[in-house]
Structure formats: structure tokens, C-alpha cells
Amino acid sequence: MTSYPGAALEAQALTKQFGTVRAVSDLSFVVPRGTVTGFLGPNGSGKSTTLRMLLGLVAPTSGVGLVNGAPFRTTEHPARTVGAVLDSLSVHPKRSAAHHLKIYTAAIGVPDSRALDVLRLVGLGDVADRAAGGFSLGMRQRLTLATALLGDPEILVLDEPANGLDPEGIAWLRDFLKAYAASGRTVLISSHILREIEQTVDNLVIVSAGSLKYQGSIAQLRSTRPSRVLVAASDPAKLALALASNGFNDSQLLPDGRIGVAGTDAATIARIAADAQVTIFGTTSEHVDLEQVFLSMTAGQYNAAPVQQNPYGGPQQGYGPPPGYGPPPQSYAPPQNWNGGQR
Numbered sequence: 001m002t003s004y005p006g007a008a009l010e011a012q013a014l015t016k017q018f019g020t021v022r023a024v025s026d027l028s029f030v031v032p033r034g035t036v037t038g039f040l041g042p043n044g045s046g047k048s049t050t051l052r053m054l055l056g057l058v059a060p061t062s063g064v065g066l067v068n069g070a071p072f073r074t075t076e077h078p079a080r081t082v083g084a085v086l087d088s089l090s091v092h093p094k095r096s097a098a099h100h101l102k103i104y105t106a107a108i109g110v111p112d113s114r115a116l117d118v119l120r121l122v123g124l125g126d127v128a129d130r131a132a133g134g135f136s137l138g139m140r141q142r143l144t145l146a147t148a149l150l151g152d153p154e155i156l157v158l159d160e161p162a163n164g165l166d167p168e169g170i171a172w173l174r175d176f177l178k179a180y181a182a183s184g185r186t187v188l189i190s191s192h193i194l195r196e197i198e199q200t201v202d203n204l205v206i207v208s209a210g211s212l213k214y215q216g217s218i219a220q221l222r223s224t225r226p227s228r229v230l231v232a233a234s235d236p237a238k239l240a241l242a243l244a245s246n247g248f249n250d251s252q253l254l255p256d257g258r259i260g261v262a263g264t265d266a267a268t269i270a271r272i273a274a275d276a277q278v279t280i281f282g283t284t285s286e287h288v289d290l291e292q293v294f295l296s297m298t299a300g301q302y303n304a305a306p307v308q309q310n311p312y313g314g315p316q317q318g319y320g321p322p323p324g325y326g327p328p329p330q331s332y333a334p335p336q337n338w339n340g341g342q343r
């Protein structure tokens with residue numbers, strides 16, 4: 001089977017049917033090596049099932065999951081290749097953190113001293129001998145991460161690791177994962193809240209109801225929804241015309257009488273307004289809320305309360321879907337000689 005060059009992880013047309021529930025539907029995406037990639041989707045959108053299929057823990061109904069270009073179960077050194085946190089930690093409450101990890105060091109064939117090394121790495125070095133039963137949720141999350149790090153893996157797969165972390169814990173996790181990827185390794189991290197991982201990830205794979213909605217860089221997603229300047233002016237229509245004749249065609253009359261102008265800055269707008277003898281009463285910079293973009297992409301998974309469709313909160317004309325929104329890009333289609341995962 002042909003894999004995408006430079007892919008640490010790859011889903012090729014993965015589908016999983018549980019009885020009548022189609023948890024994952026023809027899902028293809030690539031996690032490039034050396035990136036922190038966010039795997040985003042609402043609850044029940046198929047993230048955990050996909051991660052399990054990638055790691056050979058759930059058999060796909062069709063399609064394949066690849067790790068470094070091959071099914072994970074064929075990997076020669078699994079613990080050195082992938083460290084995964086897929087479930088919340090189950091740890092004996094009376095067992096110390098170090099003792100808990102030493103159960104795994106033996107199983108994966110690394111020296112016991114590695115237990116203390118990884119506890120230090122995740123900031124639990126000082127509590128290595130304390131019973132894990134007394135750990136806070138954040139400490140338990142760190143202990144779970146320590147377990148995944150034992151084999152010093154090339155690839156980390158973390159299912160909702162930010163769950164239950166306070167802002168300080170989230171900031172710590174962000175720095176940790178960024179440093180991990182900066183050393184050439186790869187991180188795939190799932191979440192149902194974009195804001196939780198927005199500062200951490202370079203790439204995003206967004207799913208809804210088991211299907212791909214977007215894959216690409218977070219910078220690309222952001223750039224498709226440019227910031228705007230909201231302008232209160234004495235004659236908005238005249239200003240819009242003056243802007244257009246200066247090549248700034250992306251302005252929009254807002255319900256409150258202001259105009260929203262994308263593609264330029266307040267100083268340029270002020271200069272054009274002055275030339276056109278339009279008085280400006282005030283300008284405000286507005287930045288897109290990526291969480292709203294995410295919510296609008298994944299709306300429809302539930303018949304629940306509607307979500308705001310426009311990330312700016314105003315009318316949506318002029319703002320098309322970002323690249324990647326819709327079917328997977330052609331370049332991620334299964335290769336021609338790929339047989340649909342039949343082996």
C-alpha cells in the first residue's frame with residue numbers, strides 16, 4: 001500500500017460501522033511528521049474510534065490506518081514508535097506514581113530508571129513516591145502522559161489530554177508538546193474544543209459525524225477568515241465606493257450601519273475616507289473567532305441548538321468556506337494502486 005510521503009500517521013478511507021451506527025465514514029487524512037496536529041470534532045464524531053483504528057485496536061470496516069507507512073501491528077518496536085493515551089488513567093490509588101510506571105517499564109522492556117525520568121519530564125519528579133490516589137485531576141493527566149512517554153516514542157497520540165486541566169496545565173501541555181514536535185517528533189492530539197488546542201497545534205483535522213470537514217494548517221484556516229476593520233462613517237456607501245475604487249472590494253454594510261472592511265488597515269481607510277470627504281467617527285479591529293468557524297463547520301451533527309453561522313456575528317456574504325472544507329483534497333485520495341484496504 002502506498003503511503004503519503006512524510007506522513008507519521010495516515011488514515012486512508014477509514015470507515016467503522018458499529019451495528020447501525022456509522023462512527024467513521026470514509027475518513028482520509030495525513031499527520032505530517034514533526035507537527036502537532038489537532039484532531040477536532042464534537043463529542044461522538046468518531047475521534048476515539050479513528051485513533052483506535054490507526055493504532056490497530058479497532059478493526060476498520062473498510063480502509064486502513066498507517067503508522068510510518070505501515071499498519072501499526074507490523075511495527076517492530078511499538079513502544080518506541082507510538083506512545084498513546086486513549087483512556088483516562090486507571091491506577092491503583094495506593095500505588096505510587098513511580099510504582100505505577102514500573103509496571104509498564106518491564107512490559108515494554110525499558111530500564112526502571114526511565115520511570116523517574118518521565119516523571120521529571122512531566123513535572124511529577126517531586127511526587128514520584130506519593131500514592132496516585134491523592135493526585136489532582138491535572139496530576140493524573142500528567143501521570144497518564146508520563147506512561148505514554150516511557151518508550152521515548154517518535155509519535156504521541158493523545159485523546160483529549162487537556163480534559164480537566166486548568167489554564168496553567170493547558171499552558172504547560174502546550175509548551176511540552178511544542179518542544180516534543182520541535183525535536184522532530186510528531187503529536188496527534190484530539191479535542192472537542194478548538195480554543196483548548198489552538199495555541200498548541202500547527203495543523204488541524206476537523207471531523208463531524210465521522211466525516212472530514214477540514215484538514216490543513218491552522219494558519220491557512222485563520223487566513224481564510226481575515227480580520228476586518230469596522231468603520232462608523234458619515235456616508236458608508238460613499239466610503240465603500242471610494243474603497244472599491246482603490247482596489248479594496250471586500251467591504252460589507254453591517255446591520256448597525258457600520259461597514260466591515262477586510263484586506264486593509266484603519267490608517268489606509270482613514271486616508272481614502274479623507275480623500276472622498278467622508279467623515280470617520282470611529283474604527284474597531286475585529287479578529288475572527290476560530291472557535292466559531294469550527295462550530296459552524298461541525299454544526300448539524302446534532303439537532304441541537306443552532307450555532308452562530310458567522311464567525312463575526314454579522315452577515316456572512318463574502319466569506320467562503322476555507323480550503324479543505326468539504327471533501328478531502330485530491331492529493332489525499334487513495335493512491336491508484338490502493339485496493340481499498342482489502343488485504
Ligand SMILES: Nc1ncnc2c1ncn2[C@@H]1O[C@H](COP(=O)(O)OP(=O)(O)OP(=O)(O)O)[C@@H](O)[C@H]1O
Binds near residue numbers: 042044049
Ligand atoms: N464499541 C462501540 N459500540 C457501539 N458504538 C460505538 C462504539 N464505540 C463508539 N461508538 C459510537 O460511535 C460514535 C463515535 O464515537 P467516538 O467515541 O469514536 O467519538 P468521539 O468523537 O471520540 O466522542 P467523544 O469526544 O465523546 O469521546 C458514537 O456514536 C459512539 O456512540
